[in-house]
Amino acid sequence: MYNYARQIVDTLASESMHGRGYVNGGDSIAANYLRSEFNKFGLKSFTGDYYQRFSFPVNTFPGRMSLNVDGKELAPGKDYIAFHWNPTASGKYATVLADDKLVQNKRKFKKFRRQNFSNKIIIVNDTGKQTTELYDLLGNSLNAKAIISLQNKLTWSVAQKQNDRSLFEVVRTSIHDPKEISFDVEAEILPAHKTQNVIGYVQGSEYPDSFIVYTAHYDHLGQMGDKTYFPGANDNASGCAMLLNLAKYYSSPEHHPNYSIVFIAFCGEEVGLLGSNYYCEHPFFPMKNIRFLLNMDIMGTGEEGITVVNGTLFKKEFDKLKEINTQNNYIKDVKIRGKAANSDHYFFSEKGVRACFMYTMGGIKAYHDIYDRAETLPLNEFENLFKLITDFGDYLQH
Ligand SMILES: [Zn+2]
Incomplete structure (x- = not known):
């Protein structure tokens, strides 16, 4: 579990991904890696190739x-x-x-x-x-x-x-x-940069038309000139690592779910929640069929526990999560927070979907800078977080 997470963070934050932005098609290199992992686990696809394609304008710094x-x-x-x-x-x-x-x-x-x-x-x-x-x-x-x-x-x-x-x-x-x-x-506007959300699912055995959705954005800030890239290890290679670990877990026969589970890796989050906004306008199944959505962004530390955005809106689910944590002593704290347009849960809850966003607190302070690197990202609470999320997942499945 931890080793797989480490491998994902190392890969996504490496120079070959160009900061998962728009110079050298870094976002598409990352998307291709994610879908090959989805494919390994035998996830189903709504589109045949796991991609939901869309485009947007973006300013880039490809050279001098x-x-x-x-x-x-x-x-x-x-x-x-x-x-x-x-x-x-x-x-x-x-x-x-x-x-x-x-x-x-x-x-x-x-x-x-x-x-x-x-x-x-x-x-x-x-x-x-x-x-x-x-x-x-x-x-x-x-x-x-x-x-x-x-x-x-x-x-x-x-x-x-x-x-x-x-x-x-x-x-x-x-x-x-x-x-x-x-x-x-040297700056260059790409007027209609083509990109994609990466979406796979496991069909539920009892309620295939009712969905639990896990999301994490895979894009980051990309390159600033031809020599400097922003690795985005914590933001949000770490969330992708959790997403893929959940995909691996729920695609194995012994954890086969009752309700269908969808895994979405969004692009364009750093540009203004563009991928999740696009999905909400072009969903693959009725939004009302989402039982619960958990968005994961910045999962790499946790010395101070986690914060749950929209916890005040979905108090029953929040209380359950907190109770599971207290009973099992997984992480230091589960803090509640209200509504905030700070990650990909936002447009879902605006459309009436029960959706929360979880992020870790404490530890290294690197954020949107060149120091958010895989080598220094501890992933120290990662296994405990995984247990907390899958225990909570068990609750959502019943
Ligand atoms: Zn982020």
Whole structure:
């Protein structure tokens, strides 16, 4: 169980998957791996090849990616990120600094804003005191060639559109009183990137038309330039590892279910829950036939237990899950949370499906950065989580 989970996380978070995003078709390489595992377990398919195809526009960074400060090349992902909506742009420019001190001096700040920035890069140093004014500056950027925003932690994302100006987030300690900055970024909008959800099922022996659904998104953020990829081990290779372990378990004859069980690996979650939204608009069987849906996203730690989103909406199921955990002492805590549009359960529960989302808490803090790696993901509570989920699954099957 653990070894299989480890193998899945290692594979999905490896460089060959390109961060399971849109450069080099990383998402489709991952989807193909997942369906070959589904096929190994003999899961049935609604479509013949496990794929539900759809497409969407997405901004990508397939090539050049550099940021150079006073002659020193910064490391992409480690020292900086090119903001996810950046366009293709390059050049070498002098810098001007906008910080809390400047904003506090009303007269100086007014004068500052009247400057011509068309050949400048503005460094925005927000230490938390004048956030509104500095964010204002980030927003309209005063015709500067680029904005550099200093940060304590880098958190990347995915955009579907490009902005007309460039923004870089740079780690505060990686840059010291810069005078001149050059950058070179190649960005490409893919107007209708073709991708797919991967969906398989085990037919229930007693109630084949009633479904318990397990879901996890397999996409991540992809590549930022031709040398840097975001592995997404915890987010969400770990959830895929749980999904595949459940598929393996329920496809074996001794665990054959009464109700049908569907396993869905969604794409496009990081772009805005696109895969699950598409499925909800194009379901393979009536949504009302879903008895319960459990979405799993970020399953790699658990020192502090788990949180269950929508637990307040589906209190009976939540209480059962908590009771099973308390009786068996599986994990430290099962915390309740209300509604949140933060993963793939969301559009299901909006359509009236009983759906919860489970994520682990505690341990390593890597999130949407280059440090979310397989090598450092502990999977320390993974076996206990698996037992908790399958015990809860037994309850749902009766
Ligand atoms: Zn996620």
